[in-house]
Amino acid sequence: MGQDLWKNRLFLLLWMAQMTANIGNQCYSFALFWYLLKTTKSGTVLSLLAIPEMVAGLLFYLIGGVLADRYSPRCLMVGSDMARILVAISVGIMAAMGVEQLLYFLAAQFLLGVFSSLFQPARTVALKTVVPLEQLGRANAILDTTMRIIRILAPMAIGLFASSLPLSTLFFVNAGSYLLSACFLYAIRGSLQNKLGTATIKMTPVQYLRDIVEGLGEMKRSRCLFLILLFSNLGFLVWQVCWNVGFPFLADGMGHGEVSTLAVLIGSYGIGNLLGSLYMARALYTRHLFVILVGWALQSVGCLLLTLGTSQHWIAYLAAVVAGVGGPLIGIPTVTAIQMNTTDGTTGKVYAIYMLMFTFFCMLSSSLGALWLGKWPVEQLFLVSGLFLALMTATGFLLERRGTDAQVKHQSISP
Incomplete structure (x- = not known):
């Protein structure tokens, strides 16, 4: 292959x-x-x-x-x-x-x-x-x-x-x-021509609106796709503030103001990202939501371990690697699921909705960081974020399991 x-x-x-x-x-x-x-x-x-x-x-x-x-x-x-x-x-x-x-x-x-x-x-x-x-x-x-x-x-x-x-x-x-x-x-x-044959249609505001509604309809018809887009983005509500606020403040406490500590911490997260990507390049899977939730579970474990980072520096670097591994397990299955579970005429629109959700949650997370979470001690920030991700993934696993069981039941009674 x-x-x-x-x-x-x-x-x-x-x-x-x-x-x-x-x-x-x-x-x-x-x-x-x-x-x-x-x-x-x-x-x-x-x-x-x-x-x-x-x-x-x-x-x-x-x-x-x-x-x-x-x-x-x-x-x-x-x-x-x-x-x-x-x-x-x-x-x-x-x-x-x-x-x-x-x-x-x-x-x-x-x-x-x-x-x-x-x-x-x-x-x-x-x-x-x-x-x-x-x-x-x-x-x-x-x-x-x-x-x-x-x-x-x-x-x-x-x-x-x-x-x-x-x-x-x-x-x-x-x-x-x-x-x-x-x-x-x-x-x-000429190998990437649109498959709809509608390139000559004059695009009006009404037509744009109809196309967007068509993309939303694709999500409405597929509960699994909706859950994938929701859970792939929901975790960014805390991830963004952990990255923008938590990592710098943690590094400051670990290295007493030395910028090299932040560089090593970010580098450790990057190594985890690379390991996750290399794994996904060889992985075979069909349950996209399950893989996404595993990714957020790793992020949750990483956040909880980072609460110990100021006293045990090696734990902080290990935690950053663990959290980093989860990143590709979230992003790659999401894009793949969009490509595989949408029609040729709605893939771009559904992907755009996904990125719109991603941007919204990142902006909301940044706002929370400025108004509230950024004022907490860094250990408390990572603890609350880790617990939130743990609760989110537990809920996701429950919904994913119910969906899988319903699909198996449907297949067993189908003629």
């Missing part, structure tokens, strides 16, 4: 497009955070950078899902990459000129969020088009593994590269990576 997948030319082109874009994204993020840190000396500024992208996702993910189902996903991906090239070049020019106005950089983040909201649903539809259904899980795992390897290795290489060249160069490297991505996607040519 794996050998056939690697011989799939269309999948390889998608894989190479994602790989080059991911490397460029790491260059962009590294350069932007470091540039704004040096020019503003403000942690508040850095915390604001994620907000424009989230807002763009809330506004444009559903539009991206509708377009991915209506039009050629190849054209949408190439167009998004070309637009992101212009944004990356503009930010590079601003950095080279020493521009310090935050508003310009926030606007760039918003635009990147808009084009990502158009790109990601199209890529999900494209992967379903070029990969057989039985290989979708492995294909998603390979893409996920590649992304996580780049996240671990790229920062070290970028740090060496940035020490000998102007920081603004990294933004132009990002633009070049998007150009390579667009070339790989363009090479797919």
Whole structure:
């Protein structure tokens, strides 16, 4: 199975497009955070950078899902990459000129969020088009593994590269990576045409609304799909605040203010992510919700162990690895389930609804972190988060078991 997948030319082109874009994204993020840190000396500024992208996702993910189902996903991906090239070049020019106005950089983040909201649903539809259904899980795992390897290795290489060249160069490297991505996607040519044959239909606001209702109807018809989308996102209500608030404060207590402790803690989580992705690349499964809940159970165990991290540092690093393993077990089966359990005309829209839920829960979690949870002692934050995830997964396992039993019963009485 794996050998056939690697011989799939269309999948390889998608894989190479994602790989080059991911490397460029790491260059962009590294350069932007470091540039704004040096020019503003403000942690508040850095915390604001994620907000424009989230807002763009809330506004444009559903539009991206509708377009991915209506039009050629190849054209949408190439167009998004070309637009992101212009944004990356503009930010590079601003950095080279020493521009310090935050508003310009926030606007760039918003635009990147808009084009990502158009790109990601199209890529999900494209992967379903070029990969057989039985290989979708492995294909998603390979893409996920590649992304996580780049996240671990790229920062070290970028740090060496940035020490000998102007920081603004990294933004132009990002633009070049998007150009390579667009070339790989363009090479797919006419293989990713929409299957509805509706590309010539004039899209009106009413038609957009009808398409969105169609995507919601797909979830209404499939209780299992609804539960998958719900439980894959519900845990982010506490995960986001644990990541943004819990990890930095825990590292501060462990290392007495040494930033290297945070780096090791995040690195441990990244190692866990990589292990989880490698496992999912070889795993065979059909109960997607069950795997997702196992992932959140590992996150729960990790959070509970992190409560001991300030006194036992090795437990904190081990807990970060355990929690990290759970990440791919949540994300990969969710995307695979969407691709396998939706019709060709609703995959993009359902994926967009999934990302909309993800963005909503992350924003709500960030708000809780600012207003309430972030004021707790870090041990209490991880304890409450771990207990919440444990209760959530227990409820999910119960519902998943009932659904499986009902399906078996239905099959046994069917003629």
